[in-house]
């Protein structure tokens with residue numbers, strides 16, 4: 001008897017490399033062993049930020065009987081975020097443009113649900129975050145994987161153009177980009193949005209742009225961040241606080257509608273988010289996180305310390321011959337494995353309790369990803385092992 005729905009089978013198949021890595025690899029078996037140097041997932045390895053703990057502790061004390069009642073997109077959260085985001089991106093968001101979600105995961109799922117129908121095609125970047133494809137499959141949507149241009153991992157506009165068919169309804173852009181750390185320039189994004197305008201005209205259907213921006217505040221350059229929402233009206237932004245707070249287990253994020261969207265379409269989306277989020281199974285953040293939005297605005301991981309870790313690793317690895325992509329943002333480092341075999345490289349390191357993600361998890365066999373959420377002490381312990389692996 002067939003137990004799993006076809007879409008769940010498809011989602012499980014897309015996710016298989018990650019599940020294998022997490023549950024069944026050397027990493028899966030040994031990640032919690034004493035002395036492990038864990039450079040895999042973007043998880044914290046140090047005590048949580050004091051500002052986060054203080055805010056949660058303050059807000060846990062009920063101030064009225066409804067303190068822990070059902071919470072949706074609370075007006076205070078939406079108003080605060082609309083103002084903050086307007087200042088950050090130079091656009092006029094209104095509270096109704098903000099749908100509060102359980103992190104970026106739920107915001108992405110909401111974007112898919114709001115504007116896509118079964119069978120629609122969605123262009124996603126490769127290498128890229130390893131959950132887009134399985135989330136699309138689970139929603140009966142079709143991922144169309146388009147490579148970034150190597151060696152710099154810029155957007156490959158020709159490849160995107162070639163991938164667009166009459167069924168294309170969305171292109172996902174992730175900047176700062178996981179896993180490469182690239183931050184796309186205004187010129188690149190403008191060229192992409194010009195392409196989307198003409199392709200939408202050609203196929204006679206609007207192609208949406210999902211701007212996946214959970215690392216927006218984790219950048220090493222002083223250049224202002226450009227969101228595609230400022231260039232292309234049919235843009236939805238998803239955001240998560242999980243990265244900047246390095247607390248992905250406390251779910252808080254949002255989906256924002258570009259204020260440039262024509263008013264009738266903007267109103268239609270605004271009017272739908274509440275019911276669609278309910279119909280998806282309650283994707284709103286918990287009460288405690290909603291109360292914390294304003295106080296958390298100024299709380300962040302230490303970006304100077306992160307830049308120091310990035311420089312320490314980058315310069316050491318480059319000195320030993322590794323070919324790395326210098327990240328402009330995110331907390332990841334992406335580069336080529338010595339001898340070009342990422343799986344073997346990851347196993348060699350794992351045998352000495354240093355764990356990295358092989359590029360195969362991002363559909364790239366030669367590369368690997370390091371998460372700089374590892375501690376400085378782990379980095380120092382691991383560096384000689386990286387040096388040996390380059391020989």
Ligand SMILES: Cc1ncc(COP(=O)(O)O)c(C=O)c1O
Pocket residue numbers: 042102103104105106129174178212214240241242243248253
């Ligand atoms: C590019 C990208 N998008 C979305 C997410 C989901 O973020 P969250 O777990 O905070 O919802 C992640 C998390 O790793 C990510 O790297």
